[in-house]
Amino acid sequence: xxxxxxxxxxxxxxxxxxxxxxxxxxxxxxxxxxxxxxxxxxxxxxxxxxxxxxxxxxxxxxxxxxxxxxxxxxxxxxxxxxxxxxxxxxxxxxxxxxxxxxxxxxxxxxxx
Amino acid sequence: xxxxxxxxxxxxxxxxxxxxxxxxxxxxxxxxxxxxxxxxxxxxxxxxxxxxxxxxxxxxxxxxxxxxxxxxxxxxxxxxxxxxxxxxxxxxxxxxxxxxxxxxxxxxxxxxxx
Numbered sequence: 001x002x003x004x005x006x007x008x009x010x011x012x013x014x015x016x017x018x019x020x021x022x023x024x025x026x027x028x029x030x031x032x033x034x035x036x037x038x039x040x041x042x043x044x045x046x047x048x049x050x051x052x053x054x055x056x057x058x059x060x061x062x063x064x065x066x067x068x069x070x071x072x073x074x075x076x077x078x079x080x081x082x083x084x085x086x087x088x089x090x091x092x093x094x095x096x097x098x099x100x101x102x103x104x105x106x107x108x109x110x111x112x
Numbered sequence: 113x114x115x116x117x118x119x120x121x122x123x124x125x126x127x128x129x130x131x132x133x134x135x136x137x138x139x140x141x142x143x144x145x146x147x148x149x150x151x152x153x154x155x156x157x158x159x160x161x162x163x164x165x166x167x168x169x170x171x172x173x174x175x176x177x178x179x180x181x182x183x184x185x186x187x188x189x190x191x192x193x194x195x196x197x198x199x200x201x202x203x204x205x206x207x208x209x210x211x212x213x214x215x216x217x218x219x220x221x222x223x224x225x226x
Contacts, residue, residue, distance in 0.1 A: 004155075030211070031211050031212060031213075033213060035216075040121075040218065041218065042202070042216050042217060042218035042219050043202065043216040045213055048212070048213050050211075050212065058213070090155055090156070092156075094211050094212075094214075095211065096211060097144060097163075097206065097208075097209055097210050097211040098144065098161070098163050099161075099211075100144075100146045100148075100158050100161050100204070100206075100214070101146075101148075101156070101158070101204075101214060102158075103148075103155035103156045103157070104155050105154055105155045106153070106154065106155050108153070
């Protein structure tokens with residue numbers, strides 16, 4: 001079964017820490033995405049990547065960066081975590097345009 | 113730019129009743145359209161999709177959706193709801209022929225009464 005795997009389901013970090021969220025897909029997809037999900041706001045795109053070492057900003061990139069050194073792995077980095085980054089983070093990948101996204105199970109991050 | 117509106121934040125139905133969740137999109141050409149479901153604490157699962165052809169599409173778990181170009185809508189339906197359908201539902205639109213990003217609606221939370 002094809003998968004998108006997010007390394008952590010739950011994380012608790014302190015304000016100011018550097019946080020890494022990891023996402024791995026086994027479908028050889030070129031496109032990968034990071035969203036955050038907050039109640040009442042739906043899914044908001046943070047960054048996406050359409051190829052190794054390529055990245056584009058989404059709607060809310062401030063306070064985040066990303067890394068894609070290998071095709072299967074797309075990392076989201078919070079350079080200095082803040083309490084307003086407490087959220088559910090969802091990773092997704094996409095191959096064929098007709099296939100839609102395949103999502104990971106999400107990482108619920110709490111910044112204290 | 114593409115956009116999606118789900119006008120209903122929360123819907124409550126009784127088990128066995130029919131269901132329709134609304135989705136309106138804005139896009140200049142024929143879009144690719146998707147419905148996803150999210151159970152609490154989980155990622156999103158694809159229910160069904162439309163990109164061309166028959167405007168009535170069938171999905172998993174007994175769901176269907178109808179693409180209506182004249183109304184810019186892609187409403188999700190189910191004839192008889194089960195308690196296990198309680199979840200949040202998201203409509204999404206993508207540019208035709210592109211594997212780039214989807215734009216999501218803000219979601220509709222479905223509660224099912226016994």
